[in-house]
Amino acid sequence: MGANLKNLQNEIQSEQALIKKLEENQEVEMRKNGHDEIQRRRHDLMQKKAGHQTMLEKIEREIPIVESTLKEIYERRSRIQQQLTELQEDRQEAQSRVQQLEMQLNALRQRQGGGDPLSAFGRNIRAVYDAIDRAQWVHSKPIGPLGTHVSIKQGEAPYQRLLDTMLAGTLTSWAVRDGRDKRTLLQIFQQCIARSGT
Incomplete structure (x- = not known):
């Protein structure tokens, strides 16, 4: 579970880096192409960025819950093993x-x-x-x-x-x-x- 979360975070960071790169290229595109095309692209990029940001925030909220659940499972397993030893x-x-x-x-x-x-x-x-x-x-x-x-x-x-x-x-x-x-x-x-x- 921890590895999957890390992979998602890495993927989101890659997407954010790509978005940043595209935003940097936006100025160049504005000079080369018409303003309307760039505005449309900018709008698409902003929506994509917002979607990724929402996903990242959701994952970050879920990480403590998952870690807490795993901790409870390990503690329960330890208690069961102790009880088995005592029996x-x-x-x-x-x-x-x-x-x-x-x-x-x-x-x-x-x-x-x-x-x-x-x-x-x-x-x-x-x-x-x-x-x-x-x-x-x-x-x-x-x-x-x-x-x-x-x-x-x-x-x-x-x-x-x-x-x-x-x-x-x-x-x-x-x-x-x-x-x-x-x-x-x-x-x-x-x-x-x-x-x-x-």
Whole structure:
């Protein structure tokens, strides 16, 4: 749109230059030809000049409107892109939360029923560990689930269920030292969730 306006302005300026040149030649024509012919030509040129001037003024009035419309479109596009980014981040957080809740549930079942200690933290926990080993980390590999590093002394066994309930969210959490590593870990969780069919 901006290029078209520029072309029109250039064309109008060319026409105006031509009109000026013709007006300059008018004096010469008056001396060579009759006064009536020159007056007729002068009248035609003045009408043409007025038409071009009207068109130029109209374009100049429309330029700010077009620029304002384009600005609004770019701002709306930027807002939509921001909303899309936020929705994608919310989706990642929700999927991560689903994985954590699943690990919490499995941890509670494991504490009550025995079996493979890692299966308490999710059906695909082995796949998570494998993906963590293969991934590249900005700072260091994540540590977790934190529950694998916690044990209860024999004398505290009566409090196990209470502690499981109170600390379930913490026991299935992971520790990372860099925000970029957190994003990588969330992607691993998502891939493992997808493989498990949830």
